[in-house]
Amino acid sequence: MLQANKFLIEEEKVFSGGLSCRGCGWALLVRHLASILGENTVYVVPASCFSIIAGPYPLNEIRGSVVHTVFAAAPATATGIRAALDRKGKKDATVAILAGDGGTFDIGFQSLSGAASRGENLLYVVNNNGAYMNTGIQTSTATPYGAVTTTNPQANFKKTFPKDLMGIIAAHNIPYAATCSLAFIEDYRRKIQKAKETKGFRLLMIDGPCPPGHKTDPAQSISIARLAVETKLFPLFEVEHQKYRINYFPKEKVPVERCLEKQGRFRHLFQDESRQALNEIQDYVDSYWEKLLKLEKLSFEE
Amino acid sequence: MNNVTTNDSLNTKTTSGKSYARHVQKILKGNYAAAEGAKLARAGFIPAYPITPQTTIVEELSNKVATKELDATYINMDSEHSVFAAAMGAAIAGERVFTATSGQGLFYAHEVLHAIAHFRLPVVICNVGRPSIPWNIWSDQTDSLAQRDTGWVQFYGESSQEVLDSIIQAYIISEELDLPVMVVLDAFYQSHTSENVWVPEQSLVDEFLPPKKLKGGEIDVDHPKAFGGLIAPDKYETFNYRYWVDINKVEDLANKVGEEFGKHFGRKYSAVEAYNITPETKLVLVTISSITSTARGLLPRYPEVGLLKLRLIKPFPKKSVLKALEPLSEDASIVTIERNFLGDKEGALMMEMKRALYGERNIKMYDVYTGLGGKDVPPRTIEKIIVKTLEAPEEISWIDLE
Numbered sequence: 001m002l003q004a005n006k007f008l009i010e011e012e013k014v015f016s017g018g019l020s021c022r023g024c025g026w027a028l029l030v031r032h033l034a035s036i037l038g039e040n041t042v043y044v045v046p047a048s049c050f051s052i053i054a055g056p057y058p059l060n061e062i063r064g065s066v067v068h069t070v071f072a073a074a075p076a077t078a079t080g081i082r083a084a085l086d087r088k089g090k091k092d093a094t095v096a097i098l099a100g101d102g103g104t105f106d107i108g109f110q111s112l113s114g115a116a117s118r119g120e121n122l123l124y125v126v127n128n129n130g131a132y133m134n135t136g137i138q139t140s141t142a143t144p145y146g147a148v149t150t151t152n153p154q155a156n157f158k159k160t161f162p163k164d165l166m167g168i169i170a171a172h173n174i175p176y177a178a179t180c181s182l183a184f185i186e187d188y189r190r191k192i193q194k195a196k197e198t199k200g201f202r203l204l205m206i207d208g209p210c211p212p213g214h215k216t217d218p219a220q221s222i223s224i225a226r227l228a229v230e231t232k233l234f235p236l237f238e239v240e241h242q243k244y245r246i247n248y249f250p251k252e253k254v255p256v257e258r259c260l261e262k263q264g265r266f267r268h269l270f271q272d273e274s275r276q277a278l279n280e281i282q283d284y285v286d287s288y289w290e291k292l293l294k295l296e297k298l299s300f301e302e
Numbered sequence: 303m304n305n306v307t308t309n310d311s312l313n314t315k316t317t318s319g320k321s322y323a324r325h326v327q328k329i330l331k332g333n334y335a336a337a338e339g340a341k342l343a344r345a346g347f348i349p350a351y352p353i354t355p356q357t358t359i360v361e362e363l364s365n366k367v368a369t370k371e372l373d374a375t376y377i378n379m380d381s382e383h384s385v386f387a388a389a390m391g392a393a394i395a396g397e398r399v400f401t402a403t404s405g406q407g408l409f410y411a412h413e414v415l416h417a418i419a420h421f422r423l424p425v426v427i428c429n430v431g432r433p434s435i436p437w438n439i440w441s442d443q444t445d446s447l448a449q450r451d452t453g454w455v456q457f458y459g460e461s462s463q464e465v466l467d468s469i470i471q472a473y474i475i476s477e478e479l480d481l482p483v484m485v486v487l488d489a490f491y492q493s494h495t496s497e498n499v500w501v502p503e504q505s506l507v508d509e510f511l512p513p514k515k516l517k518g519g520e521i522d523v524d525h526p527k528a529f530g531g532l533i534a535p536d537k538y539e540t541f542n543y544r545y546w547v548d549i550n551k552v553e554d555l556a557n558k559v560g561e562e563f564g565k566h567f568g569r570k571y572s573a574v575e576a577y578n579i580t581p582e583t584k585l586v587l588v589t590i591s592s593i594t595s596t597a598r599g600l601l602p603r604y605p606e607v608g609l610l611k612l613r614l615i616k617p618f619p620k621k622s623v624l625k626a627l628e629p630l631s632e633d634a635s636i637v638t639i640e641r642n643f644l645g646d647k648e649g650a651l652m653m654e655m656k657r658a659l660y661g662e663r664n665i666k667m668y669d670v671y672t673g674l675g676g677k678d679v680p681p682r683t684i685e686k687i688i689v690k691t692l693e694a695p696e697e698i699s700w701i702d703l704e
Contacts, residue, residue: 040523044391052532060528065521067394068530070417073387076349076379080391080399081521083347083375087397093523111387114380 007185009035013063020053023218025127025208025225027053028182030062030098033125036192039063041094042081046074046108048100049134050127072107074099075115078122086121094196096123101142101208102132105163116172116201123195129208130162137213144233145284146277147265149213157268157277161284169203170239176202178238178247182209183226187236187247194238207234215264227259232289233281243299246292256282322568325500332492335462335499336402336428336485337362339469341372342507343426345400346514348376349388351407354439355489356430359402382407386414393423394529396520398473398513400425404489405432405445412449415482419453420545421530424476424514426469429486430493431591433643433675440676441489443590443642447615447650453545455483455552456616458590462487462497464613467569470502471559473511478555479548480517488592489676502567510566553619573619576626577601579608583630585691586610587684588638588651593673597639597684607688610636612651620658627663635666637691639684641673647698672701 013034020027026049034041042065045051051068055061069077074097082095104112104126115122131149132138139149141163152158169177176198180188188206195202207228209221216224228234231254236247257278260266269277321327330338336359340348348367350360366372379385382403389399403411408429418425433442446456455475459465465487472483487493521529533541556573564570577598579586584606587597594611601609610626612619627636640649648656652669659665670687673679683702690699 039526042395042521042523054531055528056532056534057537058528059531060526063526065523065526066528066531067391067521068528068532069390070387070413073384073414076384076387077391079377079379079384080347080349080388080393080397081395082391083377083388084392084395084397085521085523087346087375088395090523110380111384114384117380118377 006189011035013039015061015063018053018061019055020049021210021212021218023209023211023216023221024049024053025129025182025206025210025221026050029125029127029206029208032185032189033096033192034062034064036189037064037094037096037196040092041065041096042067042085044069044074044078044081044095044097046097046099046103047071047134048098048103050098050100052134071103073111074103074108075111075120075122075124079115079118079120082121094123095121096125098125098127100134101126101128101130102140105142105165106140113172116169116174116203119174119200121199122201124201124203126165126203126205127208128205129210129213131213133210133213145281146260146269148268149265154268165205166239170242170244172201173242174202175200176238176240178204179234179236180204180206181225181229181234181236182206183222183229184236184248191238213265215267216262220262224259224262227254227262230254231256231259232285233259235289235292237292244292244295245299246296256285320568322500324503324506326503328499328501329496330462330499330501331358331494331496332462332465332487333358333430333494334362335466336469336487337366338501339466340400341366342502342504343398343400343470343473343511344513345398346374347389347392347397347399348374349379349385349401350376351379351382351385351403353382353404353407355432355493356402356404356407356428358493359428359430363400382411383414386411386418389425390414390418390421390423393418393425394421394521396514396516400427402428402430404430405434405439408445408449409434412452415449415452415454418482420541422480422545423482424473424480425482426472426476427482427484428465428469429484430489431486432489438675439489441491441641441673442675443486443650444644446484446486447642448644449484450616450650453481453549454616455481455614456486457483457613458486458615459492460591460594460611462492462499463569464571465492466499466501467563467567467571470507470511471556471563471571474559475552475555477514479551481548481552486591491592506567510563549617552617553614553621556614556619557622571613573614573622574626575611575613577609578605579610579626580629581631582606583608584634585688586627586630586634586636587687588612588636588655590615590651591641593639593641593679596679596681600681600684600688604688615654618654618658623655623658624662627665630665632664635668635691635695637668637670637687639687640669640671641679643671643674666695668695669698670701671699677702
């Protein structure tokens with residue numbers, strides 16, 4: 001790969017005028033993805049913000065085929081498309097699912113597990129922005145501990161930690177799964193390339209900036225995404241057949257508060273009576289990181 | 303009378319006294335006849351999920367794929383919702399698709415039934431009818447009749463032969479109009495009961511049903527396009543209008559395809575079948591599926607009674623029904639026999655018949671619920687219906703209620 005290719009889009013595969021909000025993760029995520037996957041790709045889109053961003057009829061934001069499908073069954077729809085393309089000799093085409101966290105962690109979970117268990121030759125891309133943003137910021141099982149949403153408002157902020165999707169998908173023993181950040185483009189692009197070249201079921205989970213949902217400044221989307229990695233709120237790692245490899249080790253310990261304080265959805269945690277929640281988040285993040293270190297060690301020791 | 307399977311059966315007479323060239327006579331359970339139909343139609347993609355009493359259809363198809371009797375991609379899915387979503391995906395990509403389900407499975411797939419229909423996808427499935435909670439796996443048409451408004455064409459088969467033949471015809475109709483078709487058979491009375499079935503040779507079916515033609519609206523990775531994006535209010539109803547235009551063609555097409563099937567295979571079909579409907583007829587029984595056979599067997603004993611069998615239910619074949627009832631006098635009565643309960647006073651057949659006859663004929667109509675949840679409907683039950691409707695009719699009644 002050329003040096004410039006490591007972080008630059010050489011050939012743009014997304015049209016201008018996409019309908020995402022300012023600072024939305026989807027826009028940048030799909031530009032890099034589509035530039036690497038190429039036009040010989042069928043994107044399968046369940047209900048999500050991307051259903052809108054991809055373009056209302058008769059528009060198509062991406063240079064590629066796009067199939068909008070029902071919320072709960074994008075991997076199943078993609079299974080049918082994959083089978084039909086294979087039968088027509090189009091085995092070189094990529095079939096990629098573009099879903100949000102609601103369509104992945106919640107309503108589409110069974111269909112995801114089914115496709116992963118069957119070893120379908122599909123690339124699953126989840127833009128995890130931690131809530132049902134398209135319907136207006138409702139709690140999903142990906143919503144972080146401590147966040148407020150319209151269905152966990154005020155003092156009833158979310159008091160459970162998100163589902164460990166990466167752990168669950170890794171347990172399906174798939175050939176490739178990775179977390180990605182839009183602040184680490186070289187890493188993201190390498191993972192797209194790797195996912196494209198791998199046969200079988202692959203999953204990429206991207207930390208999705210969402211200014212309206214996270215109550216953030218759109219201009220800060222990338223720097224907040226960077227802070228999420230530096231604080232280990234969103235560690236970068238990849239899993240190949242249950243073997244874990246951490247891709248980025250923060251050079252110094254940055255407390256989670258540095259990332260949370262920039263997001264309005266966590267503002268209430270900085271009042272005296274709620275500060276205990278910050279400690280709980282820090283403890284959880286530390287223990288998850290420790291677990292990743294152990295998993296990595298376990299994966300590669302002789 | 304010869305009821306056994308023979309290897310060289312081209313000249314064998316069946317119990318009905320007919321034989322068909324380029325067919326093999328077999329004794330098949332309804333579910334195996336359905337699987338045979340899907341195989342002969344050369345379905346290329348079969349997503350599957352087990353549910354009683356459908357299961358042996360997909361088991362048999364998986365067997366045909368494993369033994370290479372059928373060149374298809376068979377996938378064990380994680381639910382009926384996923385089955386129908388996979389069917390949808392493969393159909394968008396231009397594959398000929400088949401699957402089968404029952405009761406809860408069909409209810410679970412309801413969302414995707416709408417999506418398949420309104421994506422205008424040619425998909426053919428079999429549904430083996432059973433009702434919902436409390437658990438019941440036996441014969442009942444509530445499941446499929448509750449899907450009348452999803453936009454699927456529905457045929458109800460009286461015999462295993464008719465199920466096999468209807469699947470082949472269903473692909474012609476489905477692929478000509480880009481509409482999904484459901485062929486329904488009765489649980490156990492058909493699905494698990496052996497009958498004589500004339501199975502056509504593959505070459506005979508191939509002449510009648512050519513490989514699926516692509517129309518340019520399918521996924522083509524060399525010519526990318528988007529499918530199913532958000533549609534603004536000013537354009538949405540245009541799609542409904544086009545659907546409406548095509549769904550209105552189904553009745554005539556079903557009759558035409560049934561006629562052509564008759565010329566090719568020797569067994570003619572139509573949207574409805576009428577028996578003994580004359581100016582002298584006092585009562586017409588309206589039936590679907592296997593209850594039709596029971597009623598037909600009684601006709602010789604009741605010369606004043608006629609029979610109207612509905613084969614096509616959705617869209618409702620109003621023209622064919624009116625034509626079949628043309629000879630009937632206004633003093634006669636109609637009784638609809640319902641093996642379905644849709645939470646309303648009237649059952650589905652009564653609703654549909656009233657809709658068809660409104661403003662056209664002024665004939666008294668009575669509705670009878672019987673055989674729900676698989677309760678047997680023997681000849682004596684049909685006789686009770688006949689006698690009751692002739693002598694002391696009630697607008698709506700339940701026969702043999704315990």
